[in-house]
Amino acid sequence: MGLRESKKQETRQLISDCATRLFIEQGFEQTTIAEIAAAARVSKKTVTNYFPRKEDLALDHHEAFTEGLARTVAERGSGEEPLTALGRTFRTALQEHSPVVGFTGPAFARMVADSPTLTARLRELHDQREEALAAALTAAAPDPDPAIAPRAGAALIAAADRLLFRRIQELTLAGHTDDQIEATLIPEADHLRTLLAAALGNHPTGRWQSDTRGPTASAGRSPA
Structure with missing residues (x-):
């Protein structure tokens, strides 16, 4: 630089x-x-x-936030399932107490919760995060059958992601330390990933879950 x-x-x-x-x-x-x-x-x-x-x-981490799920799918290891990559990446962020997944400290969390403008903006960012993920899943499985499968997968994954983000904020506002939140969220996140795997892993037309890498897999890396 x-x-x-x-x-x-x-x-x-x-x-x-x-x-x-x-x-x-x-x-x-x-x-x-x-x-x-x-x-x-x-x-x-x-x-x-x-x-x-x-x-x-x-919300100055908004670019890393909106692109995070999509980047994880695009840059996952060869043969790695999207859900596996997403779970691994979330656990790492959880252990690092990253602000991108919701670790902001009680004062900041209260400021956001008390602001209608920021609350609305956060909803928009979650929507953009889901849209980016849907695009990445679509690119990872050209010509999915049915065509809506990647978007359906993104909707389910994003819903779980929003829940985990809100859970971290909720526990932060309740006075839990970051270490306590991490300990609480690890089994809860694992539970949600199990539910997602059951819902998406059994979908016969969810071809984006195959080991075949899509065109975004070779995209250049950029910092989160």
Whole structure:
């Protein structure tokens, strides 16, 4: 990374950190872009150049979030089933207490829960996450029979994924530590994966579950 790009990353992180602090202190709706710009000592235009939507200042992992499931399917190991790859990736994120799967800390979780705007935006991001997964599953099984099979699989997987995300947020707001949440979620996630495997593994036309790799399997890797 060159000096110019490094400086841009530093500025972006500074703006994000200042915004998060103000959102937690004042509430998302009550905080203005002008206040964030003043706290970061940049112009309002600079803030909006880095974050076109105010919601992106709070949910700044949104790209990694919406692309995460799809990337796992596209980059899974040769012969690895999508559900196996997704389960493995989620367990790793759970053990790392990653914010992408819901570990945000109680103050941030409360700020999001108290904001109608952020709650609505989070629903949109979950929808985009499901759509990206459906596209990846479709690409992994050209000409599925029936055609709706990849979308149906994505809908079921995404529903379980949303439940786990909300579960982490729920336990965070209830005062559980990250380690306690991890211990609770591991068996619960395993249970959901068992249910998904039973539902999708027995589907006779769910050909996206075969070992045949789709065209996205060779896609270049990009950081989450």
